Amino acid sequence: MAPATRAQYIIYIDYERCTGCRSCEIACAVAHSATKSIYTAPREKPRPKPRIRVFRVGELNVPMRCLHCANAPCVRVCPTGAMHYTDEGFVVVDEAKCIGCGLCTLVCPIGHPYVDPETGKAVKCTFCYKRIREGKLPACVEACPVDALIFGKTSEVLEEVRARKASVLAQAYLLGRDILPSPA
Amino acid sequence: MKSPRSLRIKPEDVTTVKGLDKLIYKAEEEGVELAWHRFMKQQPQCGFGLLGICCRNCAMGPCRINPFGGEPSRGVCGATADTIVARNLIRMIAAGAAAHSDHARDILYVFRDVAWGRNKAYKITDPEKLKWLAGKLGIKTVGRSIMDVAKDVAAVLEKEFGKQDEEPLALVKALAPRKRLAVWLKAGICPRNIDREIVEIMHRTHMGVDADPVSLIAQGARAALADGWSGSMMATLLSDILFGTPKPVKATANLGVLKEDYVNIIVHGHNPLLSMKIVEAAMSKEMQELARKYGAKGVNVAGMCCTGNEVLMRLGVPIAGSMLMQELAIVTGAVEAIVADYQCIMPALVTVAQCYHTKLITTEKKAKIPGALHIEFDPARADECAREIVRIAIENYQNRVPEKVFIPKEKVELVAGFSVEAILSALGGTLKPLADALRSGVIKGVVGIVGCNNPKVKHTYGHVELTKELIKRDILVVGTGCWAIAAALHGLLTPKAASMAGPGLRKLCAKLGIPPALHMGSCVDCSRMLLLLGMLADELGVDISDLPVAGSAPEWMSEKAVSIGTYFVASGVLVHLGVVPPVLGSEKVTKILTEDLEAIVGARFYVETDPKKAAEYIAEYIEEKRRRLGWPV
Numbered sequence: 001m002a003p004a005t006r007a008q009y010i011i012y013i014d015y016e017r018c019t020g021c022r023s024c025e026i027a028c029a030v031a032h033s034a035t036k037s038i039y040t041a042p043r044e045k046p047r048p049k050p051r052i053r054v055f056r057v058g059e060l061n062v063p064m065r066c067l068h069c070a071n072a073p074c075v076r077v078c079p080t081g082a083m084h085y086t087d088e089g090f091v092v093v094d095e096a097k098c099i100g101c102g103l104c105t106l107v108c109p110i111g112h113p114y115v116d117p118e119t120g121k122a123v124k125c126t127f128c129y130k131r132i133r134e135g136k137l138p139a140c141v142e143a144c145p146v147d148a149l150i151f152g153k154t155s156e157v158l159e160e161v162r163a164r165k166a167s168v169l170a171q172a173y174l175l176g177r178d179i180l181p182s183p184a
Numbered sequence: 185m186k187s188p189r190s191l192r193i194k195p196e197d198v199t200t201v202k203g204l205d206k207l208i209y210k211a212e213e214e215g216v217e218l219a220w221h222r223f224m225k226q227q228p229q230c231g232f233g234l235l236g237i238c239c240r241n242c243a244m245g246p247c248r249i250n251p252f253g254g255e256p257s258r259g260v261c262g263a264t265a266d267t268i269v270a271r272n273l274i275r276m277i278a279a280g281a282a283a284h285s286d287h288a289r290d291i292l293y294v295f296r297d298v299a300w301g302r303n304k305a306y307k308i309t310d311p312e313k314l315k316w317l318a319g320k321l322g323i324k325t326v327g328r329s330i331m332d333v334a335k336d337v338a339a340v341l342e343k344e345f346g347k348q349d350e351e352p353l354a355l356v357k358a359l360a361p362r363k364r365l366a367v368w369l370k371a372g373i374c375p376r377n378i379d380r381e382i383v384e385i386m387h388r389t390h391m392g393v394d395a396d397p398v399s400l401i402a403q404g405a406r407a408a409l410a411d412g413w414s415g416s417m418m419a420t421l422l423s424d425i426l427f428g429t430p431k432p433v434k435a436t437a438n439l440g441v442l443k444e445d446y447v448n449i450i451v452h453g454h455n456p457l458l459s460m461k462i463v464e465a466a467m468s469k470e471m472q473e474l475a476r477k478y479g480a481k482g483v484n485v486a487g488m489c490c491t492g493n494e495v496l497m498r499l500g501v502p503i504a505g506s507m508l509m510q511e512l513a514i515v516t517g518a519v520e521a522i523v524a525d526y527q528c529i530m531p532a533l534v535t536v537a538q539c540y541h542t543k544l545i546t547t548e549k550k551a552k553i554p555g556a557l558h559i560e561f562d563p564a565r566a567d568e569c570a571r572e573i574v575r576i577a578i579e580n581y582q583n584r585v586p587e588k589v590f591i592p593k594e595k596v597e598l599v600a601g602f603s604v605e606a607i608l609s610a611l612g613g614t615l616k617p618l619a620d621a622l623r624s625g626v627i628k629g630v631v632g633i634v635g636c637n638n639p640k641v642k643h644t645y646g647h648v649e650l651t652k653e654l655i656k657r658d659i660l661v662v663g664t665g666c667w668a669i670a671a672a673l674h675g676l677l678t679p680k681a682a683s684m685a686g687p688g689l690r691k692l693c694a695k696l697g698i699p700p701a702l703h704m705g706s707c708v709d710c711s712r713m714l715l716l717l718g719m720l721a722d723e724l725g726v727d728i729s730d731l732p733v734a735g736s737a738p739e740w741m742s743e744k745a746v747s748i749g750t751y752f753v754a755s756g757v758l759v760h761l762g763v764v765p766p767v768l769g770s771e772k773v774t775k776i777l778t779e780d781l782e783a784i785v786g787a788r789f790y791v792e793t794d795p796k797k798a799a800e801y802i803a804e805y806i807e808e809k810r811r812r813l814g815w816p817v
Contacts, residue, residue, distance in 0.1 A: 026231030
């Protein structure tokens with residue numbers, strides 16, 4: 001097991017933009033299929049499984065995927081070393097080593113990995129590390145038609161997010177200046 | 185951040201038509217967005233949509249089915265993927281059948297007005313064809329004036345849209361082979377009324393009506409047959425009667441047909457009512473003189489899409505291009521007006537036209553586009569309307585920006601206009617020589633290729649590769665629509681192209697002086713192929729489904745193509761699709777379409793995106809049909 005490190009990449013989720021179309025789920029399953037085609041993947045055995053799911057919470061749609069913890073409980077409890085970090089720091093499972101014990105499921109703080117009854121192996125998000133190494137976007141990000149999923153280097157993505165939030169704050173400030181009595 | 189998607193097109197990746205590369209680069213330099221750019225922005229396309237498993241038919245939804253076997257496995261109402269896919273598919277058929285048949289209705293109304301003397305702008309140009317049709321419909325012609333016959337024909341044809349009984353449609357009874365009619369009656373898919381079959385699809389697919397994919401698809405087939413054997417058939421027959429039945433005619437194709445010093449008008453869309461009049465007006469002395477007054481050498485009209493095919497076949501008007509070339513025509517900077525009626529007119533034309541001086545003129549009440557100049561076309565005042573439109577185009581010549589003009593030099597010669605009558609005449613008056621050539625194995629079969637461009641397929645690659653592969657195997661290719669334009673653009677519609685054919689077909693072409701691929705018209709003219717198939721089956725004493733023939737839509741995209749494909753399958757012809765239809769979300773519907781239909785109508789769909797593999801499969805299919813007939817393979 002590699003030392004715990006936080007991956008330098010992030011998929012930032014903009015919950016307000018998510019329309020709940022579930023295109024990310026489809027793209028995820030296809031990306032994790034053998035044939036990599038929407039037309040043939042649904043017929044594969046074992047069936048390709050999506051590793052992202054959109055939940056409806058009140059007014060918001062919430063795409064749930066692995067957070068790729070820096071100090072991942074699933075990696076720590078895995079008895080065979082199947083759950084491990086890639087060089088980038090993504091948490092992935094080595095199916096050859098996985099015995100399907102399900103300890104990863106028990107310890108995950110957000111309920112992400114589970115043991116697939118069809119294969120007896122843990123199923124989880126891989127951050128599409130192979131696609132990223134080829135210079136492609138993670139499949140869910142590429143599929144999102146409204147840019148609710150934003151992929152990039154953590155520092156760069158957050159820089160942009162902060163800039164956007166800053167403009168919200170600035171507008172609030174300007175609005176406040178207009179509607180509040182000016183300090184005498 | 186999400187990396188910005190590259191928005192540069194590599195022309196060699198998107199089209200095989202010569203000369204378009206320069207226009208694509210020009211468009212990009214001038215900041216013009218084309219269908220291929222928008223197609224890239226749409227990637228990846230919605231998986232639910234591609235598989236046909238989203239349903240928006242009621243407001244409990246929208247619902248979609250998990251294609252990977254998990255939940256949700258049913259819509260809110262309980263509809264399964266099978267139900268949803270079948271409902272969506274036949275709604276496509278309804279739209280396609282509606283488009284063709286409403287086009288027919290427009291021509292029928294003009295024909296009726298001509299018969300009753302209410303419209304003087306049009307006339308009966310082919311009385312022989314009218315008499316032939318009247319005879320087929322059981323209307324007396326001997327000793328009667330042609331106008332009286334026309335009135336009776338109009339009365340029968342208008343009932344095709346509104347008769348209220350269970351009898352088969354009049355044109356179906358009159359023109360379909362007996363053996364086919366029996367198949368349809370047995371299967372319960374014999375069409376009764378064009379509008380009714382379409383309405384019934386809308387009813388059945390409403391929330392909580394028909395949930396059985398088999399019965400849904402049967403109704404789809406019934407509406408498609410109403411389209412093919414009556415709606416589209418009517419459009420073809422009446423166009424021939426009003427404007428003349430096409431005969432072989434030489435012309436040129438590709439954007440090189442635009443002329444630098446002329447006022448260029450492009451007629452775009454489908455209905456000949458408008459385009460024939462525009463050509464007539466543009467060629468008039470008055471308009472040619474007006475053009476010279478504005479500094480041009482004259483007026484040049486070129487066609488685009490199927491109305492282009494209509495004026496090409498009847499008048500030899502050059503054809504500028506197929507569906508995916510409509511924006512590039514404007515990018516030449518040399519088009520004064522695109523005059524459109526309906527179907528396959530991209531709303532994007534407005535935006536492209538804004539970058540140049542081109543005026544997009546819409547003419548149909550049914551087809552308005554925000555930002556276009558709308559001049560309503562009234563068939564009763566057809567000549568006046570056409571003159572007004574041509575005048576606007578001429579006046580727009582002075583707004584042309586010379587430094588923005590670039591017309592590619594590329595243009596190709598072609599022969600078009602192979603109506604059934606023209607084919608018969610090339611054969612010496614009867615189908616027997618063709619039947620004999622088929623039976624003896626001089627040619628192995630006939631394949632009809634139709635329909636569309638689709639950025640999912642490299643533009644014209646699907647059409648042209650399939651055609652070349654088939655003629656190489658001594659299979660005669662006939663076709664319509666954007667296939668015909670694609671074949672023209674690649675020089676396949678000339679007798680010279682026979683050098684690419686196998687020895688048998690080459691011999692036949694040389695003997696008859698015909699190309700190895702025959703331009704049979706616009707997309708409604710697929711009805712001509714139905715007639716030819718029926719006659720061929722009768723000549724050989726078999727059913728259409730026994731013939732060594734097949735159909736193909738290698739680059740299809742429109743709902744009309746779904747209707748066409750379905751009426752060919754229901755008529756007993758294997759139909760190859762080069763673009764995957766949105767049905768794979770249901771194993772059951774996929775199986776019905778690609779396997780089970782065979783037992784009911786004697787044909788089925790076959791999906792293959794590689795045209796070379798498709799050609800191999802079709803050739804084997806034809807071989808199998810020949811073997812069953814006991815013919816040499």
